[in-house]
Amino acid sequence: MKTLFKTAFILTAIALIHSCAPKAPANKAGIDPQAFNKVIDGKQVSLVTLTNKNGLEMTVTNYGAKVVSLMVPDKNGEMADIVLGFNNIDDYQKFKPYFGAAIGRYGNRIANGEFTLNGEVYHLAKNDGNNHLHGGIKGFNAVVWDMKKVDDHTVKFTYVSKDGEEGYPGELTVHMTYQLTDDNEFKINYEATTDKPTVLNLTHHSYFNLHGEGTETINDLVLYINADNFTPTDSGLIPTGEIIPVAGTPMDFTTPTEIGQRIDADYEPLILGHGYDHNYVLNQEEPKTMVLAATVYDPASGRYMEVHTDEPAIQFYGGNFLDGTVVGKSGIAYPYRSALCLETQHYPDSPNKPNFPSTVLNPGETYTHTCIYKFDVK
Numbered sequence: 519m520k521t522l523f524k525t526a527f528i529l530t531a532i533a534l535i536h537s538c539a540p541k542a543p544a545n546k547a548g549i550d551p552q553a554f555n556k557v558i559d560g561k562q563v564s565l566v567t568l569t570n571k572n573g574l575e576m577t578v579t580n581y582g583a584k585v586v587s588l589m590v591p592d593k594n595g596e597m598a599d600i601v602l603g604f605n606n607i608d609d610y611q612k613f614k615p616y617f618g619a620a621i622g623r624y625g626n627r628i629a630n631g632e633f634t635l636n637g638e639v640y641h642l643a644k645n646d647g648n649n650h651l652h653g654g655i656k657g658f659n660a661v662v663w664d665m666k667k668v669d670d671h672t673v674k675f676t677y678v679s680k681d682g683e684e685g686y687p688g689e690l691t692v693h694m695t696y697q698l699t700d701d702n703e704f705k706i707n708y709e710a711t712t713d714k715p716t717v718l719n720l721t722h723h724s725y726f727n728l729h730g731e732g733t734e735t736i737n738d739l740v741l742y743i744n745a746d747n748f749t750p751t752d753s754g755l756i757p758t759g760e761i762i763p764v765a766g767t768p769m770d771f772t773t774p775t776e777i778g779q780r781i782d783a784d785y786e787p788l789i790l791g792h793g794y795d796h797n798y799v800l801n802q803e804e805p806k807t808m809v810l811a812a813t814v815y816d817p818a819s820g821r822y823m824e825v826h827t828d829e830p831a832i833q834f835y836g837g838n839f840l841d842g843t844v845v846g847k848s849g850i851a852y853p854y855r856s857a858l859c860l861e862t863q864h865y866p867d868s869p870n871k872p873n874f875p876s877t878v879l880n881p882g883e884t885y886t887h888t889c890i891y892k893f894d895v896k
């Protein structure tokens with residue numbers, strides 16, 4: 519009897535100590551994986567953490583294949599979460615600024631929500647005024663992907679988009695790999711195949727702020743874009759079809775320049791875009807070769823990011839639609855222009871612009887796309 523009491527006492531004590539001991543945080547960003555534990559569309563949603571040998575850390579969820587947090591050091595080794603986002607799945611379902619999301623089937627806009635392919639007209643949702651944006655009402659940012667963590671650095675996503683989904687033809691199978699490499703790269707590899715001719719333009723929509731998410735502005739960051747030309751738009755942000763030089767205009771980032779320096783210039787494309795929200799045509803000698811597309815530098819923290827891709831273009835979006843109403847993961851409302859997206863892609867509205875590089879994918883072909891965001895300090 520005595521031994522029984524003693525054992526019970528010891529067990530209770532152990533249980534008590536265990537429940538009082540502070541739990542080791544699941545990740546440096548302080549994102550609780552339990553807050554992502556939800557069944558959506560009959561599929562389990564969760565959060566996984568990727569790390570590398572230098573202490574960088576990224577959390578991702580399979581709801582929209584979203585990057586939820588990305589911890590990178592500054593020049594003193596101080597870590598900060600440099601992407602906008604939420605700390606729970608409900609907020610991701612409620613708000614739609616595409617924070618950290620995979621975008622598809624078509625990144626950016628398709629005019630009037632329609633296009634013609636092989637003589638057939640296809641009608642898509644008009645979810646941005648009269649136009650179609652980022653794959654429609656339920657784009658790849660709002661579906662549950664199959665997710666498999668391969669190792670500490672790597673997570674693989676798969677999504678099969680049904681024939682006719684959001685109006686697009688063909689059953690489309692998409693594979694994406696997110697990797698946090700020991701070279702401090704966040705690397706995305708895309709692959710897709712279709713069973714009918716279709717159009718496709720996948721991209722990634724992390725909102726970066728190298729000062730750390732929740733800080734005031736990105737207009738003091740220094741940006742370089744390896745593009746001599748861009749595609750001007752109308753007021754609905756649909757390309758006019760022209761490809762024009764950036765030289766001599768406030769669009770020119772071929773030498774590193776502070777983002778805010780010319781943002782209020784009296785220049786029509788900037789006025790129509792409400793700031794920077796443009797597709798830059800990358801200087802690329804051969805199609806499908808990797809180029810340095812852009813760099814971003816924060817002189818204050820020393821954080822430096824490079825973007826590399828084999829896609830022909832990059833959308834530079836300066837957070838013009840952030841309006842201080844959406845409260846992010848650290849309890850701070852995200853201010854106007856407090857993050858930027860650099861979306862490697864084909865040009866917006868290519869299905870309606872025969873002079874733009876084609877976004878058609880046929881059965882038997884494989885779409886591939888690599889995008890690398892590489893972090894360093896200077």
Ligand code: GLA
Pocket residue numbers: 615616626651755795796833835839859861
């Ligand atoms: C893209 C577009 C912007 C805007 C954002 C989402 O980057 O270029 O015009 O639609 O997505 O708010």
